[in-house]
Amino acid sequence: xxxxxxxxxxxxxxxxxxxxxxxxxxxxxxxxxxxxxxxxxxxxxxxxxxxxxxxxxxxxxxxxxxxxxxxxxxxxxxxxxxxxxxxxxxxxxxxxxxxxxxxxxxxxxxxxxxxxxxxxxxxxxxxxxxxxxxxxxxxxxxxxxxxxxxxxxxxxxxxxxxxxxxxxxxxxxxxxxxxxxxxxxxxxxxxxxxxxxxxxxxxxxxxxxxxxxxxxxxxxxxxxxxxxxxxxxxxxxxxxxxxxxxxxxxxxxxxxxxxxxxxxxxxxxxxxxxxxxxxxxxxxxxxxxxxxxxxxxxxxxxxxxxxxxxxxxxxxxxxxxxxxxxxxxxxxxxxxxxxxxxxxxxxxxxxxxxxxxxxxxxxxxxxxxxxxxxxxxxxxxxxxxxxxxxxxxxxxxxxxxxxxxxxxxxxxxxxxxxxxxxxxxxxxxxxxxxxxxxxxxxxxxxxxxxxxxxxxxxxxxxxxxxxxx
Amino acid sequence: xxxxxxxxxxxxxxxxxxxxxxxxxxxxxxxxxxxxxxxxxxxxxxxxxxxxxxxxxxxxxxxxxxxxxxxxxxxxxxxxxxxxxxxxxxxxxxxxxxxxxxxxxxxxxxxxxxxxxxxxxxxxxxxxxxxxxxxxxxxxxxxxxxxxxxxxxxxxxxxxxxxxxxxxxxxxxxxxxxxxxxxxxxxxxxxxxxxxxxxxxxxxxxxxxxxxxxxxxxxxxxxxxxxxxxxxxxxxxxxxxxxxx
Numbered sequence: 001x002x003x004x005x006x007x008x009x010x011x012x013x014x015x016x017x018x019x020x021x022x023x024x025x026x027x028x029x030x031x032x033x034x035x036x037x038x039x040x041x042x043x044x045x046x047x048x049x050x051x052x053x054x055x056x057x058x059x060x061x062x063x064x065x066x067x068x069x070x071x072x073x074x075x076x077x078x079x080x081x082x083x084x085x086x087x088x089x090x091x092x093x094x095x096x097x098x099x100x101x102x103x104x105x106x107x108x109x110x111x112x113x114x115x116x117x118x119x120x121x122x123x124x125x126x127x128x129x130x131x132x133x134x135x136x137x138x139x140x141x142x143x144x145x146x147x148x149x150x151x152x153x154x155x156x157x158x159x160x161x162x163x164x165x166x167x168x169x170x171x172x173x174x175x176x177x178x179x180x181x182x183x184x185x186x187x188x189x190x191x192x193x194x195x196x197x198x199x200x201x202x203x204x205x206x207x208x209x210x211x212x213x214x215x216x217x218x219x220x221x222x223x224x225x226x227x228x229x230x231x232x233x234x235x236x237x238x239x240x241x242x243x244x245x246x247x248x249x250x251x252x253x254x255x256x257x258x259x260x261x262x263x264x265x266x267x268x269x270x271x272x273x274x275x276x277x278x279x280x281x282x283x284x285x286x287x288x289x290x291x292x293x294x295x296x297x298x299x300x301x302x303x304x305x306x307x308x309x310x311x312x313x314x315x316x317x318x319x320x321x322x323x324x325x326x327x328x329x330x331x332x333x334x335x336x337x338x339x340x341x342x343x344x345x346x347x348x349x350x351x352x353x354x355x356x357x358x359x360x361x362x363x364x365x366x367x368x369x370x371x372x373x374x375x376x377x378x379x380x381x382x383x384x385x386x387x388x389x390x391x392x393x394x395x396x397x398x399x400x401x402x403x404x405x406x407x408x409x410x411x412x413x414x415x416x417x418x419x420x421x422x423x424x425x426x427x428x429x430x431x432x433x434x435x436x437x438x439x440x441x442x443x444x445x446x447x448x449x450x451x452x453x454x455x456x457x458x459x460x461x462x463x464x465x466x467x468x469x
Numbered sequence: 470x471x472x473x474x475x476x477x478x479x480x481x482x483x484x485x486x487x488x489x490x491x492x493x494x495x496x497x498x499x500x501x502x503x504x505x506x507x508x509x510x511x512x513x514x515x516x517x518x519x520x521x522x523x524x525x526x527x528x529x530x531x532x533x534x535x536x537x538x539x540x541x542x543x544x545x546x547x548x549x550x551x552x553x554x555x556x557x558x559x560x561x562x563x564x565x566x567x568x569x570x571x572x573x574x575x576x577x578x579x580x581x582x583x584x585x586x587x588x589x590x591x592x593x594x595x596x597x598x599x600x601x602x603x604x605x606x607x608x609x610x611x612x613x614x615x616x617x618x619x620x621x622x623x624x625x626x627x628x629x630x631x632x633x634x635x636x637x638x639x640x641x642x643x644x645x646x647x648x649x650x651x652x653x654x655x656x657x658x659x660x661x662x663x664x665x666x667x668x669x670x671x672x673x674x675x676x677x678x679x680x681x682x683x684x685x686x687x688x689x690x691x692x693x694x695x696x697x698x699x700x701x702x703x704x705x706x707x708x709x710x711x712x713x714x
Contacts, residue, residue, distance in 0.1 A: 006709065010706060024688035028687065030685070033685060035601045035603050035683075071513060071516065082682055432514070432516050433515040439597070448504050455499055466487060
């Protein structure tokens, strides 16, 4: 009888434990104790996640080496994986499908790559139906070189993930038209020096539908086009052939009916859109902006950005003086209201006319605006305009790091897909311990001998005292 | 009840600390942790975030986590029974629950002191850099919860047999089962409920996902606390066996 009674008590206790845990399993309440609240999800992101319209599967294939930079990348990706898991707790529709260490399972990587048409590893791939989105390390964080090696400067993992999620769940595919026929760079150009494959891939992964059309043929820009892209690069042999007044008229009508324009200027000469843009407050100057301190050998037109518009959605995610975007072969813009200068070069830049890399007296000194935009006006019905002082940011050789972020930020703004703002991110408070050789030795003796030895010494003391007693 | 419990805790801890055994265990514990900590500092170039994750989640950590609690708890009841002091103890007016609670708390406090032995290493790191003490706090929260669970399992195992070795082996096997449940996760597809179950009960998963990342989850607290109480309740019932005859 007693045994049955005890068995029942144990069963009841087990049942209570089971019910309590079943409740806890379904009611996750988490406290983030990290110094910078790294895994705490912002209320607007929580709201967005709860309202996620469709299932998003996320795959993170990674393979990092043992270098200091790779260790930092691995750390950021580990944080990203953790953050995705936090997102998943808010809404299981945001699912980390695969978190794959390629070094451990190369066969799985091969099969996954074929099955999902994945590109490089060390990226985060998001899939929502037939839409996909990719996040790179540069989207998640910034690294900085120091004399002691690279350090994680800033991270914006939750924001970048939320922004990518928002982009990938959008159903509408904006249509972008690449103008052709005047020596513009083609989106399908595979020529290595003039290749734009990286940018085009980024756009495709943002769900942009890409088309191209010779604007000289037939004139009108098709209905339904959201953004007109003009990469006035010339074809490498012949300079850019400026737009005729007819084509300009087409572009103006396109803008008037709410279309957006991304214009990237040729190195020199006219592009044919000057009469259209001048009344909007954007004009171009001849000559290429060149940085002080450089020389002809460093490449004419190699400049670092100095200042940003900190309010504008395109540039508010960049930091004054710190995000040193490397730009190449940019023309200076003259920007007056209603246009807004977005990116400005440093005061020690000048306009190179003779391309000798020397600041001659006749060459005007900076700062110069090199990227500008124009907000579409609801009254006029006009769309948005972004003008880059050069077409070089689209090239594979320059489409990286901060200049890539800037261009994609402009593209997101043109596509009206700023999403949850990807701010500048948090400064990553370094927890690195830098030890000199002497300090390293000191640590060795302290951690392996002094600390454990002190415990042993106390024990021996107790033993000695007991023996004496 | 509280008076009896505190008396037993004092007695247990005193018996541990007047013998050199506690200090030898502490020495070994600090030596292993010191060596692994120094190794990881070198391996990760002084980046403390991965150093903390590895120190409280690497092979050495799990080795200590698995083996030390059974070694501490194996003698709690087995030794009393073997030496005949158990009958003396239960006839002194102390209830079974107080006896179990006292033995458990003593083992838990001792485990806590062992893990506190890692703190000098963290203070050393703080002196040279900036440690994220939030992560340290969550890690120690995990250690406190899991140590309570392991101490309770060890006490239960010790109550089941007079042989200390068998008690230690039994507790180690149970602990090993708990740790290896993490490996079973690999058998299930991502959406399987079994996977969620093994994630829920797996301490390595809790440490990797939550504690060593600076996160404390209510569900994990409920799990460890409830299973600890269940094990202690079972221990009390095991001690009551003597009255059944």
